[in-house]
Amino acid sequence: MGARHGSQYLDGLRDQREVWLDGERVVDVTTDQRLCGAAGSLAGLFDLQYAEPEVLLTEDAESGQPVAITHIIPRSVEDLVRRRHALESIALVTLGWLGRSPDYLNVTMAGFAGREDVWRQNGNEQGAKRLVGFQREAMLADWSMTHAIVNPTVDKRQREVDAGGGEVVLHKVGESAEGLVVSGARALATLAPFADEMVVYPGQPIPRDAAAYALSFSVPMATPGLRILCRESHAATGNPADHPFSSRFDEQDAVVIFDEVVVPWDRVFLDGDTDVYNKAMTTGWVANIMQQTTIRAHVKLRFAWELATRMAQALGSESSQVNEMLGELWSYTELTRSVIEAAEVGAHEWGNGVWFCDERPFRAIRPTLPKWFPRANEIIKLLGAHSMLATPNAAELANPELRPLIERYYRGADDMSAAERIAIFRTAWDFTGSALAGRGDLYERFYLASSARMFQVAQMGAVRETDFSLVDGVIRAQTDAVPSPQS
Secondary structure, three states: OOOOOHHHHHHHHOOOOEEEEOOEEOOOOOOOOOOHHHHHHHHHHHHHHHHOHHHHEEEOOOOOOEEEHHHOOOOOHHHHHHHHHHHHHHHHHHOOOOOOOOHHHHHHHHHHHHOHHHHOHHHOHHHHHHHHHHHHHHHHHOOOEEEOOEOOOOOOOOOHHHHHHHOOEOEEEEEOOOEEEEEEEEEOOOOHHHOOEEEEOOOOOOOOOOHHHOEEEEEEOOOOOEEEEEOOOOOOOOOOOOOOOOOOOOOOOEEEEEEEEEEEHHHEEEEOOHHHHHHOOOOOHHHHHHHHHHHHHHHHHHHHHHHHHHHHHHHOOOOHHHHHHHHHHHHHHHHHHHHHHHHHHOOEEEEOOEEEOOHHHHHHHOOOHHHHHHHHHHHHHHHHHHHHOOOOOHHHHHOOOOHHHHHHHOOOOOOOOHHHHHHHHHHHHHHHOOHHHHHHHHHHHHOOOOHHHHHHHHHHHHHHHOOOHHHHHHHHHHHHHOOOOOO
């Protein structure tokens, strides 16, 4: 098939998937008012491929089909540059709001397939071959994929795999002629209602004696026994002018329950090898996927700075305190952009002929972004203050009796119209104060793990790679200068 159009993507979502929301089963995720806004936005990303084919598409050498560049296995710096342009194009449309837009799993699976040498260790040649075949199938079918890699939290005093007598975390319960039989739960399956495939792959390391939990596979979302339990919807169903983000970008988050799900053998990538399971995410995953996530972050931070600057202009705010906050927000934006550039400049071959970015800049920004995003929201709230709570909506603007009053009393500085000022502050509220904004704040704080944990990981990696020549040279000079004891 090759790259799909939006209508083809939406058609693929109309199946027998078991999506639950507000205690009821959703009949059609493309028409349900709580879900259709995000479905439409995602369809727009598929249409974007044909609106910008020179940026987003490439020809598959084997089939001749047009395929998404985000599916390619990077074999050079040039491939990474082409992929960066595609990722930027997607992020600019979503303004960084979709943390699990389809390009995320496209990049992830391309990285895994490229490093199939890691997956075929310890005799897992067949699993690695299936993984490579699946990645190619996903590319040619242009599937929207999601993942479920986090184990449910039951009791932090226990090992996760021991929770609920070992029955809570997703695990193998048997085999059949058709495939692997699995039960248990996984989270956080963002984008689950809008995906074609659910991919399970390693998240956190697991104990060596937990072979039943060392699984990696993929299944279609309509697989019998696969239940998707969504959180409360944060989608706004009113006028999009009042909710520019909530009306389009509630990508949903879900707990996915596997009730004796049969995974076809050709979709099983790993079955019981804890060593391979624990290595899979340590051999280039960060260097690969963080290109996508950092580009998304940069676009979202840039939008936050632009929005905050427009808010200050609307209010005529020019104090040193205001400019300090705006400058702080700009610095986050520019530092994030610089990380992308530095990582790309340092790109190199990681093994098996695959090229990823330099991982070190990404390791540095991974624990800092969870602090910068909440601070960006705080700055916008401090700048907006009560103005974010005293903003008319589209219905009031459309009321002929109220419109003259609104135009008189809601004007901005420097002859800014009331309509423009209202648009700025409605946007600011949806960015920081709405239900979706609250979800976004929490999401960014723990996106790709917590800040505290990632600072620890960064330090451990730095210690392994550093020769300490700077400080050791001074220490040696000092110790050499100490006179010997005199008898």
